[in-house]
Amino acid sequence: MAVAENLFILCFLIIISCVNIPLAEAKIRRYKWEVKYEYKSPDCVKKLVITINGRTPGPTIVAEQNDTIIVELKNRLLTENVAIHWHGIRQIGTPWFDGTEGVTQCPILPGETFTYEFVVDRPGTYLYHAHYGMQREAGLYGSIRVSSKEPEPFAYDYDKSIILNDWYHKSTYEQAAGLSSVPFQWVGEPQSLLLNGKGRFNCSLLTTPSTNVASVCNATNPECSPYTLIVIPGKTYRLRISSLTALSALSFQIESHNMTVVEADGHYVEPFVVQNLFIYSGETYSVLIKADQDPSRNYWATTNVVSRNATTPPGQAIKARKGFIVPPPPTAERMIVFLNTQNTVNGQYRWSVNNVSFNLPHTPYLIALKDNLLHAFDQTPPPNGYDFKNYNIYNVATNTNVTTSSGIYRLQFNSTVDIILQNANTMTVNNSETHPWHLHGHDFWVLGYGEGKFDIYNDPKKFNLVNPIMKNTVPVHKYGWTAFRFQADNPGAWAFHCHIESHFYMGMGVVFAEGIEKLGALPSAIKGCVHR
Amino acid sequence: MAVAENLFILCFLIIISCVNIPLAEAKIRRYKWEVKYEYKSPDCVKKLVITINGRTPGPTIVAEQNDTIIVELKNRLLTENVAIHWHGIRQIGTPWFDGTEGVTQCPILPGETFTYEFVVDRPGTYLYHAHYGMQREAGLYGSIRVSSKEPEPFAYDYDKSIILNDWYHKSTYEQAAGLSSVPFQWVGEPQSLLLNGKGRFNCSLLTTPSTNVASVCNATNPECSPYTLIVIPGKTYRLRISSLTALSALSFQIESHNMTVVEADGHYVEPFVVQNLFIYSGETYSVLIKADQDPSRNYWATTNVVSRNATTPPGQAIKARKGFIVPPPPTAERMIVFLNTQNTVNGQYRWSVNNVSFNLPHTPYLIALKDNLLHAFDQTPPPNGYDFKNYNIYNVATNTNVTTSSGIYRLQFNSTVDIILQNANTMTVNNSETHPWHLHGHDFWVLGYGEGKFDIYNDPKKFNLVNPIMKNTVPVHKYGWTAFRFQADNPGAWAFHCHIESHFYMGMGVVFAEGIEKLGALPSAIKGCVHR
Structure with missing residues (x-):
């Protein structure tokens, strides 16, 4: 080529x-x-x-x-x-x-x-x-x-x-x-x-x-x-x-x-x-x-x-270097599963997370949260997971009723959070794509990855809690899952999204917020679009 | 073609x-x-x-x-x-x-x-x-x-x-x-x-x-x-x-x-x-x-x-309709002559008015004037005319030392102003182009037009003060001049520029301000870019 x-x-x-x-x-x-x-x-x-x-x-x-x-x-x-x-x-x-x-x-x-x-x-x-x-x-x-x-x-x-x-x-x-x-x-x-x-x-x-x-x-x-x-x-x-x-x-x-x-x-x-x-x-x-x-x-x-349907790369299998291992907390207080699907909304192609396609608002979350501008974004939090029992990740995504939302995940400050990225079939038969997800404001421990549907009961037992690498970007492979853990210890509002530019543009992202109350006054320079 | x-x-x-x-x-x-x-x-x-x-x-x-x-x-x-x-x-x-x-x-x-x-x-x-x-x-x-x-x-x-x-x-x-x-x-x-x-x-x-x-x-x-x-x-x-x-x-x-x-x-x-x-x-x-x-x-x-070097169109020769004539004030308190030339600034092609190429600032004049933000634009007013005696409008414009400026023309409120648009040769031998100038916030009386250099002593005697048409846009023809009169009776800041999009972008415009002190509070909606 x-x-x-x-x-x-x-x-x-x-x-x-x-x-x-x-x-x-x-x-x-x-x-x-x-x-x-x-x-x-x-x-x-x-x-x-x-x-x-x-x-x-x-x-x-x-x-x-x-x-x-x-x-x-x-x-x-x-x-x-x-x-x-x-x-x-x-x-x-x-x-x-x-x-x-x-x-x-x-x-x-x-x-x-x-x-x-x-x-x-x-x-x-x-x-x-x-x-x-x-x-x-x-x-x-x-x-x-x-x-x-x-x-x-x-x-x-x-x-x-x-x-x-x-x-x-x-x-x-x-x-x-x-x-x-x-x-x-x-x-x-x-x-x-x-x-x-x-x-x-x-x-x-x-x-x-x-x-x-x-x-x-x-x-x-x-x-x-x-x-x-x-x-x-x-x-x-x-x-x-x-x-x-x-x-x-x-x-x-x-x-x-x-x-x-x-x-x-x-x-x-x-x-x-x-x-x-x-x-x-x-x-x-x-x-x-x-x-x-x-x-x-x-x-x-x-x-x-x-191929965008690449075989598993070293990214998730690598381990932290001896002498430089930062061990993860042994348990997490919250687990969020993010089902990645392709859908349509009003005829437009979109990407969705737990059947919600992300809609970035124009009033920055950080300002809306700090200044309590409740109308700036949807106050309903998006779902913590998906219908694990009934959703077949190998089936063509047929849900054309996904909603768009600007709702966010509010995390308890300093809590430990596990994220499971769950991949699935797109709208094309026998097709699933690798998505590299990037987290702002944090590094995370890559705990594990696997093929098929993440088993919430058994897969966590296989997590690497000994010497996992920390990263800020990790792929989730076709029909597979990737698990990571992070500490919600950085007051702010932070994007977490697929790093493929067009996928984020088409809704493949979420926002986490934590510890907003711990922040001092925001610089006025970031607030130009809300001073009206 | x-x-x-x-x-x-x-x-x-x-x-x-x-x-x-x-x-x-x-x-x-x-x-x-x-x-x-x-x-x-x-x-x-x-x-x-x-x-x-x-x-x-x-x-x-x-x-x-x-x-x-x-x-x-x-x-x-x-x-x-x-x-x-x-x-x-x-x-x-x-x-x-x-x-x-x-x-x-x-x-x-x-x-x-x-x-x-x-x-x-x-x-x-x-x-x-x-x-x-x-x-x-x-x-x-x-x-x-x-x-x-x-x-x-x-x-x-x-x-x-x-x-x-x-x-x-x-x-x-x-x-x-x-x-x-x-x-x-x-x-x-x-x-x-x-x-x-x-x-x-x-x-x-x-x-x-x-x-x-x-x-x-x-x-x-x-x-x-x-x-x-x-x-x-x-x-x-x-x-x-x-x-x-x-x-x-x-x-x-x-x-x-x-x-x-x-x-x-x-x-x-x-x-x-x-x-x-x-x-x-x-x-x-x-x-x-x-x-x-x-x-x-x-x-x-x-x-x-x-041709952009068109022959004289009806635009300036037309007269106001009988029964609907609004006669202009018989005299003006101020005359501004605007020499239109093409020049370069730091190697860039520009258009200039009285050897000043206009530089639109990003803090709107209306706000800067009302709120007295003196640093928002050049406080030196641009020239009221050009070197009438020595400038040869038929020569190739060679002045590469034109300045760029965001300075404006402050007009006395309710005064009557005469504008003379004076065309000249561009940077190309034997070339001059027609420019349609548009005034915001006002209509003006088209008093006259002619070929060659406007004669400040004799040409005003030929002005049509009986039944001139009012317009908001008027062309100045190659190597010619166009004269109009207007009343500075509309409090605000008003652009006056060549309506050829690329010419305005390249500096062919000015701004008039009048009666700012008569304005009440400005709507906050227009001020989004200055609230920092």
């Missing part, structure tokens, strides 16, 4: 470099970002994209544990608002800077400057991206890497961020309009895969203006020249691989080089070696590679789409 | 109809509008457009003089704000409902409902359209017609609105990004002309996806079937012709039928007969046609682009 691969080049540098950048002492790292539309050619095809300071992906944030990040974001879009989420950063004490429009803040208007300020309290590999409409797909995203103050349980010489994405030639407006249309118009397969914002579309496949193909698709445009990582023979590289695909599950591999996985979503894992790293949208991994192959040639690194 | 014509059909209905709709008694007319993106095929080519209640153009507002119009506008765009201007309605006493983002209101956010409420105090033909970014070009516009309570000086049997527009296949984002690019990327000629939202692109010229032309361009799509006006033989029709082109000056004609012009911009004119009506963006005319030709056949009505 034309779009299935993206290459980048691992080049050997023969000159030994002695560059050794000392970690900065400064604890406050300031960024001034301008967000605007520009024509770029990420995959050699010219397209309008959203840039930060002229770039997509935006600048990588490089910080040390406990640093404070201050981003002054100026919205220079013409008529569009914006909001940026700091993916994997728990925002302890700053829930209003999570950057989730409709949940934690009002959007930032054109011409406005909004200042995000938060602490990166844990080392690890994180992301940032737009969290408003489908703007992430327009190129508004980037990497965050936070180095450790403590010795790490592995050694490496160099540290590099590699961010993977899929890329569509249609605008996000066109994509969104299609998803809302009756009949439904699916986004389709991506035209390209991007690696650090670079891909390569075969211009001869282009079906746009035949009169001026060269002006639209130019294979010699440096904007789409493959990303090249020049390495020094014998050195070890930490590659921080992350994915922000709209849709695709990816495999990442480097020709003739094994990779040792050492970190996932900011947590050290018991090391394991892979030739192909499976990665879902919203996940991050660190792998170590040694530049130990014949230095007289170059090696291709590739990423390609794995 | 493929795009030069748009046809519509005048069909004769042989059955005599006796429909006689009595004027409604109700004085308040309520509308509920939902604004969103949808795929439509106005010219047979499928494109994402902004609709009102599923339509582009939006519903025609039909009202009687002194009615109150209430429009509840719900923004259902995904990430984009919106604002709608009621073009030609003076908004006496309601300057906050003029709908001009950055001048009279904050934009309406996605999910918000904003209620416009204003009185249509004069009979006539008006328009509404988006006044935010370049959204008007995305299809967000419509007609307003206000019938008279008093007898009119002409008779007709039926009253129809015909709105003309040009149409581009590129999105407004792409157009705007091109205009801001270095090097400059011009919008280009329109792909189609629309008549009541319908045009006809020749699908065989389509250069987009060759694999599925039929799905993109379908000549049998009813959305692009020609607008048909069925007429009854012997009857007289009042056609209210208006133009909202992005760029083009148009000519409108009906095969074998003369047209008698009787109204312009809401004012009765001394009737005159034309075969071709020249109309500029922002202008409205009423013409009478009699269905007096052979009823056994149909007649095409056409609109086509006239």
Whole structure:
């Protein structure tokens, strides 16, 4: 398939470099970002994209544990608002800077400057991206890497961020309009895969203006020249691989080089070696590679789409690294089962959780909850589970009576909560899809996963309570279930949703709220849309 | 030229109809509008457009003089704000409902409902359209017609609105990004002309996806079937012709039928007969046609682009109708000369007025002025004129040092102001372009026009102070000047700008403020973007 691969080049540098950048002492790292539309050619095809300071992906944030990040974001879009989420950063004490429009803040208007300020309290590999409409797909995203103050349980010489994405030639407006249309118009397969914002579309496949193909698709445009990582023979590289695909599950591999996985979503894992790293949208991994192959040639690194019905990846089987295990609480006070189904509402295709399709309101929950604006969202909480006895997860979803709701799950502060993601058949016969779910404001312990319907009586007995990995994003596989546990210890309102952009847009998400009463006054800057 | 014509059909209905709709008694007319993106095929080519209640153009507002119009506008765009201007309605006493983002209101956010409420105090033909970014070009516009309570000086049997527009296949984002690019990327000629939202692109010229032309361009799509006006033989029709082109000056004609012009911009004119009506963006005319030709056949009505360097149209030569003359004040207290030039600023192409390129701020002037937010815009007023003695309007504009400014013209309340629009050469040798300027909140008397440089000593002697027509939009022709007078009697902040969407976007506008101190409290609904 034309779009299935993206290459980048691992080049050997023969000159030994002695560059050794000392970690900065400064604890406050300031960024001034301008967000605007520009024509770029990420995959050699010219397209309008959203840039930060002229770039997509935006600048990588490089910080040390406990640093404070201050981003002054100026919205220079013409008529569009914006909001940026700091993916994997728990925002302890700053829930209003999570950057989730409709949940934690009002959007930032054109011409406005909004200042995000938060602490990166844990080392690890994180992301940032737009969290408003489908703007992430327009190129508004980037990497965050936070180095450790403590010795790490592995050694490496160099540290590099590699961010993977899929890329569509249609605008996000066109994509969104299609998803809302009756009949439904699916986004389709991506035209390209991007690696650090670079891909390569075969211009001869282009079906746009035949009169001026060269002006639209130019294979010699440096904007789409493959990303090249020049390495020094014998050195070890930490590659921080992350994915922000709209849709695709990816495999990442480097020709003739094994990779040792050492970190996932900011947590050290018991090391394991892979030739192909499976990665879902919203996940991050660190792998170590040694530049130990014949230095007289170059090696291709590739990423390609794995079926959305992929076989089980390492994501849930990995374990926390010895010496760094944070054991989960032995029991939970509450269990919520989330049945994932595809349905229709008034003829529109939607995704639903326990037969409720999520409807993001425009008054952010955090403000509505703190200021007691009861009319801002549905006060009826959505269901805690589904009809476990009677629902056949292998049957085509026929329930066209799913409701839409903006209701939320209110969690008792500091309680321990178990979440079971239960997958099912879509509206197509013999079809179920993998969904990577991402939780804001928390990490969670991945307790287990399995095929078929989660057995509420027996499956919990198999939970790994000894050394489960902590993550913030986890897939639930076709016809399967995934279980995790978290502590509701971060006062705020937090989105939990499928990280496939179009699925969240189509209702596949929920919101948790906890400890709102413990919050002080909210910053007025987040309240622009409710001051009326 | 493929795009030069748009046809519509005048069909004769042989059955005599006796429909006689009595004027409604109700004085308040309520509308509920939902604004969103949808795929439509106005010219047979499928494109994402902004609709009102599923339509582009939006519903025609039909009202009687002194009615109150209430429009509840719900923004259902995904990430984009919106604002709608009621073009030609003076908004006496309601300057906050003029709908001009950055001048009279904050934009309406996605999910918000904003209620416009204003009185249509004069009979006539008006328009509404988006006044935010370049959204008007995305299809967000419509007609307003206000019938008279008093007898009119002409008779007709039926009253129809015909709105003309040009149409581009590129999105407004792409157009705007091109205009801001270095090097400059011009919008280009329109792909189609629309008549009541319908045009006809020749699908065989389509250069987009060759694999599925039929799905993109379908000549049998009813959305692009020609607008048909069925007429009854012997009857007289009042056609209210208006133009909202992005760029083009148009000519409108009906095969074998003369047209008698009787109204312009809401004012009765001394009737005159034309075969071709020249109309500029922002202008409205009423013409009478009699269905007096052979009823056994149909007649095409056409609109086509006239050169942007058009010869003088009737617009400025027409006179107010006897019996309806409102004489202008004999003298003015202030004269402002506006030199129109094309320049560059930091490599970007811009349009300038007196060597200042207008920069619309994001805190609306009305709010900044009323609440004394001095930092919201440049406090230095822009120049009252240009270097009349030394500037050669026939030379290529070479001044690349034009400044951008958000400064405004503060007018003494109730003073009489003369405006001279002075055209000049662009940055291209031997090139000057016609610009239709539109004034918000006022009508003005068109005093005169001429070729070459306006002579401040002698030309005013030729002003028509006897029976000048009042308008709200007037063209200034290439290398020419246009003079008008108005009374600064409407407390508020009012935009005055070239009605070519891209020219205003590129800085061709100014703002007048008058009588702010006379205004009561501003509605909080317009202040959403400044409450921080």
